[in-house]
Amino acid sequence: MESDRAADLKGKAPHTVAQSTSAEPQENADWVSRYADDVIAESERRAPGKPVVVASGLSPSGPIHLGNLREVMTPHLVADEIRRRGYTVRHLISWDDYDRYRKVPNGVPGTDASWAEHIGKPLTAVPAPAGSAYPNWAEHFKAAMVEALGEMGVEFDGISQTAQYTSGTYREQILHAMKHRGDIDAILDQYRTKKDPAAKAPGKKPQQQKQKPVDEAELEAAEGSGAADEDDGSGGAGGYYPYKPFCGECGKDLTTVTSYDDETTELSYTCTLDGFTETVLLSEFNRGKLVWKVDWPMRWAYEGVIFEPSGVDHSSPGSSFQVGGQIVDQVFGGKQPIGPMYAFVGISGMAKMSSSKGGVPTPGDALQIMEPQILRWLYARRRPNQSFKIAFDQEIQRLYDEWDKLSAKVADGSALPADSAAYSRAVGTAAGELPRTPRPLPYRTLASVADVTAGDAEQTLRILSELDPENPVTDLATVRPRLDRAEAWINKYVPAESRTIVRTEPDTAALAALDEASRASIRLLLDGLDDHWSLDGLTHLVYGVPKVQAGFPADATPKELPAEIKGAQRAFFALLYDLLVGRDTGPRLPTLLLAVGADRVRKLLGA
Numbered sequence: 001m002e003s004d005r006a007a008d009l010k011g012k013a014p015h016t017v018a019q020s021t022s023a024e025p026q027e028n029a030d031w032v033s034r035y036a037d038d039v040i041a042e043s044e045r046r047a048p049g050k051p052v053v054v055a056s057g058l059s060p061s062g063p064i065h066l067g068n069l070r071e072v073m074t075p076h077l078v079a080d081e082i083r084r085r086g087y088t089v090r091h092l093i094s095w096d097d098y099d100r101y102r103k104v105p106n107g108v109p110g111t112d113a114s115w116a117e118h119i120g121k122p123l124t125a126v127p128a129p130a131g132s133a134y135p136n137w138a139e140h141f142k143a144a145m146v147e148a149l150g151e152m153g154v155e156f157d158g159i160s161q162t163a164q165y166t167s168g169t170y171r172e173q174i175l176h177a178m179k180h181r182g183d184i185d186a187i188l189d190q191y192r193t194k195k196d197p198a199a200k201a202p203g204k205k206p207q208q209q210k211q212k213p214v215d216e217a218e219l220e221a222a223e224g225s226g227a228a229d230e231d232d233g234s235g236g237a238g239g240y241y242p243y244k245p246f247c248g249e250c251g252k253d254l255t256t257v258t259s260y261d262d263e264t265t266e267l268s269y270t271c272t273l274d275g276f277t278e279t280v281l282l283s284e285f286n287r288g289k290l291v292w293k294v295d296w297p298m299r300w301a302y303e304g305v306i307f308e309p310s311g312v313d314h315s316s317p318g319s320s321f322q323v324g325g326q327i328v329d330q331v332f333g334g335k336q337p338i339g340p341m342y343a344f345v346g347i348s349g350m351a352k353m354s355s356s357k358g359g360v361p362t363p364g365d366a367l368q369i370m371e372p373q374i375l376r377w378l379y380a381r382r383r384p385n386q387s388f389k390i391a392f393d394q395e396i397q398r399l400y401d402e403w404d405k406l407s408a409k410v411a412d413g414s415a416l417p418a419d420s421a422a423y424s425r426a427v428g429t430a431a432g433e434l435p436r437t438p439r440p441l442p443y444r445t446l447a448s449v450a451d452v453t454a455g456d457a458e459q460t461l462r463i464l465s466e467l468d469p470e471n472p473v474t475d476l477a478t479v480r481p482r483l484d485r486a487e488a489w490i491n492k493y494v495p496a497e498s499r500t501i502v503r504t505e506p507d508t509a510a511l512a513a514l515d516e517a518s519r520a521s522i523r524l525l526l527d528g529l530d531d532h533w534s535l536d537g538l539t540h541l542v543y544g545v546p547k548v549q550a551g552f553p554a555d556a557t558p559k560e561l562p563a564e565i566k567g568a569q570r571a572f573f574a575l576l577y578d579l580l581v582g583r584d585t586g587p588r589l590p591t592l593l594l595a596v597g598a599d600r601v602r603k604l605l606g607a
């Protein structure tokens, strides 16, 4: 569970089926298969013949960021495996949009400090950012997530908790919880006295705290979760009540229940903000909710949830998952789901961007620079308890290389079983394959081309058609959407100082100052250009020039060459970079030469 859920998930989960079995590696089974085994078995025990229910919870309190995608992907992958085995599965995404608005996140376009006046109202009662197409705050941020999940092939049933509560769906459960408030209070009280003050970090989201991919203040602001610890309903002079009305006057949750009559369901409350007092019949009243620690287990029972993960943090007893396990069992007569704790997902390469963008990336941001398959793969190949980072920096090129290598292995049947499983979970779902790039050229090549051409389509097509003259790219559509992702990455996440700017005019001073050996090396290169004008050919050429100069054949292997040849190659490459782009490094030279074009290469190299 994200947000509130994660905020007070400070306790180690009790032993669950999943935790006791999944730690043992089984041959030929990846983590998804093992959870699927457990979940199917547990579902058969609890609800034979019924659809298997897995759940995620998201709080649209601001931009729903990339770190929280694990909340959805973990059950999604398990649900998808179960579907592939022929079972019917419901993946519920609970939109916790009846949660209180806690703070105004920084850097959200169309908002300003005046939104603070809505703090305490349900997220669906807060106005959307200015210019939004959506009716309220929650819907605005939900929409971006729904779109990203659609692109990733995630099939789910979204449940608005606002809709559920305000329509009275949970009436019976609320009345039941009120009736058993003494039992609930007693369960919560076991933890109140045991609380470790050091582990109690109000308003922090454990999953986002383990590492700091961006400035921490930034992160908290962006996620809008700077909440006080979840109010468990305790405190009022009138006793313990697990239910909180939103005030009939100001709409906020700063209310205290002052009395409740089990027979008549007459409930009185006072607003601590404006003093508004009201007596309502809880059997008819729909403007309030169960406190979080009771709300969550109530819904496990109501929906029959078999599997629901939550953000990792294992420091103290009293987490809502642990307490919920007791409440669902002793109060609602249900059972706790199998609930693995998932580890932190970090972001690399966002530190620079975050200050200017005013936030942390969302799944939609990731999908602008990588295809959905790659993003799915990141989650599929790591067990939930393994943390990893999602690359917005140069690392994304290596990630894509790795993915292409795996694709090749899968194609020729040499991939290991677990790697193959992760691959098949990445490229599609039980419903079918996700659309893929027909001709997946190396991402780093596409990025270099995008870098040099600044997105000029005609120039891009010219360069890509020359990469492999035997089998030329003749239509950019065949290299999309991967090309678009690489272009987006170059434009948004490669800092200006790392961008490649090809010289428009030759550096005549540098050319005039070249020594004889350098001149000779450039001459060798220029003489070979026409015969080597392809990615492979130019690769051969640029590595071969220093060999020939040193008196060896161009195709001499490293074993046949002295160690110094490496130094000569490095010096040659640096010379070319300097003359072409005015730096000592850049995109791989063969790609750069193709991108610059033969005529311009000749001009810049003084021919």
Ligand SMILES: [Zn+2]
Binding pocket: 247, 248, 249, 250, 251, 252, 271, 272, 273, 274, 275, 276
């Ligand atoms: Zn009020």
